[in-house]
Structure formats: C-alpha cells, structure tokens
Amino acid sequence: MTSRPLTDFEQILLGIIAAGPSSGYALKKDLAASPAGVYQPSSGALYPALRRLERSGLLRSEPGVSAGSRPRRVYHVTAAGQAAHEQWVRAAVDPATVARDLGLHLMRFVFMERLLPPDQVAAFLASLGHALEAFVAGVEQYRREHEPDAGRRHQGLALEHGIAVYRASLDWTEHAQRVLAAEPAAGQR
C-alpha cells in the first residue's frame, strides 16, 4: 500500500493503458511514433516497468493474439490502477517543479480529456498559467539583479531564451482555455 510513488515513466504507461489495453510492443511503437520520436523507451526500461506495475496490482495482463509472432502480453488497468492514474492526473500543480516537469504537465493535460469535466480542466490550465507566470517573473527578476556584465552577454541571452520559452508556454495556457471555452465539448458526455 504505502509503497514508493510511481516514477514518471510508470505514470505515463499507466495512463496510456488506462485509455485502452495495450501490449509492451504496441506501447513502444506508439511512443516512437509520437512527434519527432521525442521519447522511445528501451526494452530494458519498458518491460520491467510493466512487470512492476503488474506486481503492484495496478495492471493485469493476459496473453493476447499476436500478428503472426511470439505471443504478446496485453495489459489493462485494474481498479487500483485506474484510481492511481486519476489521482495523478488530478494532482495540484506544484509551482516549484513546473519548469522542470512541463512535459509531464502536458501529458496530464492530454489524459485529462477523458477524465475531468471542462471546469476542472480550465482550473488546471489556470493553475499552470499562474505557476508559469511566477517562474517567468523569477527569471526576469534574476536577470535584472544580475546586471548585463561585460563578458556575460551570452548568459543574458540564455536568460532571455528561458523567459521567451516559458512565456510561450504561459501564452499557450490562455490560448488553450479560450479554445476549450469557445468550442462546445464534443466528448462522451
């Protein structure tokens, strides 16, 4: 019960499988096909992670039909797994880690579509926006305090990069809120 918290990777796997049963190989292909193949897990990371999730009771597997090959193992979430996934998706945005874990927050946003009503999604985006605003303000303040030193122009520019990039994220949170508010939710309502 009070076992160690799931890793990010385990949460992602759990989330994908919660959206529909899948096998290790299918997961691998799906992730590798994601835009520009940003993340493609190795066998040595993927299969042990699935086993861990099964051992801890969040997934269950049964032998599945394989496309002319060695039998595949198809995983689906258990009730406990579904609960763990939902808890992760619903978790509050932590302003302290939002800059480091922005990708994770985006994943949570994607998973949210199936789980949360529009108002809670809007609240998440607003919360994410506030955290990003605070982060950008922090970097801007740092930059003001560290006066543009003679031999440190690159550092100043690098800080401007950070400001620009996180401001783009911040702007996106507002864009996303507008888009979702404008178009009626089409989903499985």
Added chain:
Amino acid sequence: MTSRPLTDFEQILLGIIAAGPSSGYALKKDLAASPAGVYQPSSGALYPALRRLERSGLLRSEPGVSAGSRPRRVYHVTAAGQAAHEQWVRAAVDPATVARDLGLHLMRFVFMERLLPPDQVAAFLASLGHALEAFVAGVEQYRREHEPDAGRRHQGLALEHGIAVYRASLDWTEHAQRVLAAEPAAGQR
C-alpha cells in the same frame, strides 16, 4: 583514453571549472542560485562526479582555504580537461536530439563566449536554428496528418504547445544572432 564519454552533468561541471577553479560546495551554491534553482545537485551526485573527473585526469585538486570550516578541495582543469571541454562546446548540433537537449545547447552557448570567435558562435546559432526549424516542421506535419479527432482536442492543443515553444526557441536564435552582430564584441580581445 577511449573511456566512456562524459555525462551531461560532468560536462557542465567541467565547463564551470574551466571558467575558473572552484570547490564542490561553491559549485553547489552557484547552481542552486541559478534562476529559480532549476537544478541543484545532491552531494551524492556532485562529489563522486568530481572524483570521477579527477580520476580520469580532466580535473586536478588541491586543498584550499575554507571560510572557517572543514578544509575545502579546490578543483581546476588540466590541459586534457580543457581540451575535452572545448571539444564538447565545439561539437556540431545534432538535429535528432536538439529538442530533448535544448538546455544543454544553451549551456554550450554560454560557455562559448570565452572560447569561440563571433563567427563560430553565429554558425552555432544558425545551426541550432535550422535544427529547431526542422523539428517544428516535423511536429506541424504530424499534426496535419493526425486530423483533429473528435475526442482528442487536448492532444491537438498539446502539439500546438510544442510548436509554440520550439518556435519561440527558433525565434530566439535569430534574436541572439542580431544582438551579437549589432553590438561589437566587448570581450577580452
């Protein structure tokens, strides 16, 4: 000689020390003070990494004066360390990993100021820009090919986030080139 390549963290440490001798504790403070404390290494990561770099001949240490405390160990780069650092800074931009390692590229850009002439810095920024352009184009193509599905609006928005953020990086590469071209290099010429 043909030992395993340095980790990113080791390269960063090497780079900071190449800019001026430092001790483990000072390094820790410096990194923790960086904007919003994005990365603060634990003792268990920092001190062994320094020892590894020393053991492989890239750093050397001598006992230093401590501010009323346990003696500190001050590291400085060796010739081999300086060479390894320069090689890392000069390495070509790999378009395949630029999205994942953008932060690393920014670090290289900062270190570059002390090492490379303006034209090579400009070439780096141009190369980084091209890589980002290709990445953004890839994500945009992915988005077009995966038509805005009814129940996948969040995924579409997440892709837009990626496009917006990497486009901001791309714009920054142009901004940085303009800034550096406009103002005369003040450095240690």
Added chain:
DNA sequence: GTTTACATGTAATCCGTTACATGATTGA
C-alpha cells in the same frame, strides 16, 4: 534457408536520489 518483422525478456553497468555520517568553526 536466411533475413525481416513481431514480441518479450535478461544481465552488466552506471548514475542519481535519499539519507545519513563526519569534521571544523562561529555565535547564541
């Protein structure tokens, strides 16, 4: 009959996190 695609797995090694230990000095 050998390669290719499908599909799951294991073993060595390495690094990071967490948590704890240690040691010296200053100040309450």
Added chain:
DNA sequence: TCAATCATGTAACGGATTACATGTAAAC
C-alpha cells in the same frame, strides 16, 4: 553546550541504458 553554517563524503537502493538472448512466423 547547542545549533547553525561551511564542507566533504558514504551506503543503500532503484531505475535507465546498452547489449545481448530468445522465440515465432511470414517473405524472399
């Protein structure tokens, strides 16, 4: 003397990468 700051380190543990191993079936 107790706490806090400066400063370096170690040990347990876990997970990722890399590389290799294994197994089935279709295709050439």
